Amino acid sequence: MRKLFVAAALLAVFASHAEARSLDAIRARGVLGLCAHPNALPFSSKAGDPPGFQIELARAIATRIGVAMEPDWVVTGFQIRAANCDIMLDTIDDHEAQEESNLKTSKPYYRTGAALVVPAGSKISSLAGLNSETKVGVLVGSTAAMALGERHVGISVFGFEDDALDGLANHEVDAVMVTPAAVGYYNLHHPDHPLQIIGLDERDPGLAWNVSVGMVKPDADLRAAIDAALASLAADGTIARIYSHYGITLLAPK
Numbered sequence: 001m002r003k004l005f006v007a008a009a010l011l012a013v014f015a016s017h018a019e020a021r022s023l024d025a026i027r028a029r030g031v032l033g034l035c036a037h038p039n040a041l042p043f044s045s046k047a048g049d050p051p052g053f054q055i056e057l058a059r060a061i062a063t064r065i066g067v068a069m070e071p072d073w074v075v076t077g078f079q080i081r082a083a084n085c086d087i088m089l090d091t092i093d094d095h096e097a098q099e100e101s102n103l104k105t106s107k108p109y110y111r112t113g114a115a116l117v118v119p120a121g122s123k124i125s126s127l128a129g130l131n132s133e134t135k136v137g138v139l140v141g142s143t144a145a146m147a148l149g150e151r152h153v154g155i156s157v158f159g160f161e162d163d164a165l166d167g168l169a170n171h172e173v174d175a176v177m178v179t180p181a182a183v184g185y186y187n188l189h190h191p192d193h194p195l196q197i198i199g200l201d202e203r204d205p206g207l208a209w210n211v212s213v214g215m216v217k218p219d220a221d222l223r224a225a226i227d228a229a230l231a232s233l234a235a236d237g238t239i240a241r242i243y244s245h246y247g248i249t250l251l252a253p254k
Contacts, residue, residue: 020217021086023065023225031070032062033085038073042185042246043090046073053181054089056242057233061087061213064229087226091214093253098214105212106226108253109239113208114144114177116198119168124175127201137164137176143206144177162186169193177201181248188247200251210253 026032036054038046044054055071062069072085092098093108116136118124130136135154138145139161148155156173158164161182168176169190180197187194201207213226233239243250 021222022219023221026065026086026222027067030067032058032065032067032087033083034058034069034071035074035083035085035088036071037075042181042248044071046071050245053242053246053248056245057089057239058087060233060238060242061226061229064232065225086216086218086222088214089211091212093210093212101214103214103216104218104223105214106223106230108210108212109230109234109250110211110243111200111208111251111253112179112181112211113200114138114142115180115183115200116175116177117165117168117183117195118175118198119171119195120193122175122196124198126198127203130175134174137167137173137178139164139178142177143204144201147201147204147207148177165195168195177207180251181243181246184243184248185246 021029034054036044036052036058038044041050041052044052048055055069058071059069072083073079074083074085088103091103091105093105095105098105116124116127116130124130124134130148130151130153132152132154135156136148137156137158138148140157140159145155145157156167158167158176161178164173164176164178165182165186167173175198180200183195183197213230215222215226218226230239240250
């Protein structure tokens, strides 16, 4: 979880240096390459127990295309430059957001963002309940930090999502704004003290977004194959089952 933000920040480097492959080339090679972080559960883990939902979903997509899936474990910009992967998951489905990365996106398969999260029994029941008297945990430099600051809501800054969730569980803050995936995974490992997701802040486009598969300059056939695989995996419940392994209930894209 901690390393997801590092990997996401390297998207531009990834797209600038990775080699594009057509669907025919991927099938001839017999492998769909995924760029993933080796230590970022619930997203991905080189240890493989569990592997992370990105690894499981990439394997399912590869199976639908008729090839194997092979992860390229990346952490630094140097490793991204040398990567031999075709896709990156959890890519924001926004053309403007991907201008620098040059990634092309599939059709979105779930929605996420900065969700308001509170402990059980909290008096806060909606985003409207936040004010200057409440203290909300946010990630340093995040859109949520800026948005709440503009609304004159009290904030406390954390470096990572799991730190913010620990802070909430330890009553250091009244609420936090983190991704629903982080909360679901946290609750899975803290069943005696579950945290409650109030919802995404849909008033601000910077606080809620759709998620897609990012592809390096795909040809039309690869893009269509990825979209078809996602549609099939959504229809038979595979995507939902994969995420449920990590305590996550997916929100439908908008």
